[in-house]
Amino acid sequence: MRILLLIAAIVGVFMIVRTLLRSQGNKSAEKPERIKEQGAVVRCAHCGVHVPQFEAYRSGKRMYCSRDHALADHSSKNDD
Numbered sequence: 001m002r003i004l005l006l007i008a009a010i011v012g013v014f015m016i017v018r019t020l021l022r023s024q025g026n027k028s029a030e031k032p033e034r035i036k037e038q039g040a041v042v043r044c045a046h047c048g049v050h051v052p053q054f055e056a057y058r059s060g061k062r063m064y065c066s067r068d069h070a071l072a073d074h075s076s077k078n079d080d
Helices: 002-028 067-080
Strands: 041-043 050-052 055-058 063-065
Touching: 055 067, 063 067
Parallel strands: none
Antiparallel strands: 041 050, 055 063
């Protein structure tokens, strides 16, 4: 009977220490910053990658992720 009480006491102390350590760890963890909104996101007409609108290249009404994709899409239309 004494051994069962000793085991229960050890398990109880272990649980208390574990709970205290976890609660201290949560307080010290920094919360991630929210990403600042930078405007609309558009889809590249050539490859489908999404890029912020202010970084996109425009050719007519179509938007592209890079100058190369705008030129490649434009040249593929001329080949048809």
